[in-house]
Amino acid sequence: MAKRTAIHIDSSTRAIITGASSGIGAALAVAMAKRGASVALLARRRERLEAVAEQVREAGGTAHVITADISKRDQAEAATRQAVELMGGVDVLVNNAGRGNMASVEDTTQEMIESMFALNVYALWYTTGVVLPHMKAQHKGHIVNISSVAGTMAFPFNSAYVAAKHACTGFTAALRSELVETGVEASAVYPAGVETEWGDVTEGGAIGSLFFQGIKNSRKIARERDVDLAPLSPMIAADEVAQIIIDSIENPQRCDIFTHNGTLDHAVHALVDRPTLEQRFTPVYLGMRKSYEEL
Numbered sequence: 001m002a003k004r005t006a007i008h009i010d011s012s013t014r015a016i017i018t019g020a021s022s023g024i025g026a027a028l029a030v031a032m033a034k035r036g037a038s039v040a041l042l043a044r045r046r047e048r049l050e051a052v053a054e055q056v057r058e059a060g061g062t063a064h065v066i067t068a069d070i071s072k073r074d075q076a077e078a079a080t081r082q083a084v085e086l087m088g089g090v091d092v093l094v095n096n097a098g099r100g101n102m103a104s105v106e107d108t109t110q111e112m113i114e115s116m117f118a119l120n121v122y123a124l125w126y127t128t129g130v131v132l133p134h135m136k137a138q139h140k141g142h143i144v145n146i147s148s149v150a151g152t153m154a155f156p157f158n159s160a161y162v163a164a165k166h167a168c169t170g171f172t173a174a175l176r177s178e179l180v181e182t183g184v185e186a187s188a189v190y191p192a193g194v195e196t197e198w199g200d201v202t203e204g205g206a207i208g209s210l211f212f213q214g215i216k217n218s219r220k221i222a223r224e225r226d227v228d229l230a231p232l233s234p235m236i237a238a239d240e241v242a243q244i245i246i247d248s249i250e251n252p253q254r255c256d257i258f259t260h261n262g263t264l265d266h267a268v269h270a271l272v273d274r275p276t277l278e279q280r281f282t283p284v285y286l287g288m289r290k291s292y293e294e295l
């Protein structure tokens, strides 16, 4: 059994968090700061990053604000290098920045495909490529990639996001296969609904409304068909996800972390018997189709 490298988050920990200006990234930065950690906060919106940095300092941590569009290789690499220099090294990288989209397959433009993959997938190589030599040299480190339930199963009308998050899942597994016995860990985290801005800032329209309206429609469809609605996990707070991420770094027994009850079962079901899973989710898919057509 391979030995796993646990990292206790404390005042010696140096962490880089992408997408730290809101949602899960911001909550994680503050949660790590409560343990005294140094955090490098990466995102595009400086004012929002400064506000998170203030919370980090109030919580007892050290904050470094670095603005960058990490979907651009030169900016992502320069920002990550700057973070390592400012903190004098790096122990944890959380590839969290991400954005959804809303479009049927035939409505998905070239621009959407490219921007979805540039941010949610290509950026994984840019930031990770910079930290790996440092982590390997110290035989210690943990790279956490925030995938999604959409990285293990599918929802309609966001195929570019679903494909990108499946790529994130694959990237994490490939990375782990390169890291065996180096002392460097990698994990993927698969959240379902989290109360953040994610559902409102999607490309192509607010996918949050598509899901919410779609689920309402799907209840009606399930009643009409006299079938059970597939269980969907309730939304959880970003703070809760942040705590789960910290636990997974401190106790790295698992490398695929499902934050919501029931979502691991769906992931296994998708692998073992996708048609039956799809059948269970048919009212949800049809409910979302109705809301997509109406939006």
Ligand SMILES: NC(=O)c1ccc[n+]([C@@H]2O[C@H](COP(=O)([O-])OP(=O)(O)OC[C@H]3O[C@@H](n4cnc5c(N)ncnc54)[C@H](OP(=O)(O)O)[C@@H]3O)[C@@H](O)[C@H]2O)c1
Pocket: 018, 019, 020, 021, 022, 023, 024, 025, 042, 043, 044, 045, 046, 048, 068, 069, 070, 071, 096, 097, 098, 099, 100, 119, 146, 147, 148, 149, 190, 191, 192, 193, 194, 195, 196, 197, 198, 199, 201
């Ligand atoms: N919320 C959910 O229900 C949910 C569910 C499953 C998975 N996830 C995943 O969780 C991660 C965090 O999302 P969230 O829910 O916390 O959403 P969020 O509040 O919208 O946060 C997204 C973060 O990504 C940053 N970002 C976006 N584009 C960027 C770019 N080009 N360069 C640098 N940073 C960029 C944003 O900052 P700026 O705009 O300032 O750049 C922001 O800090 C994402 O990967 C998302 O796909 C979320």
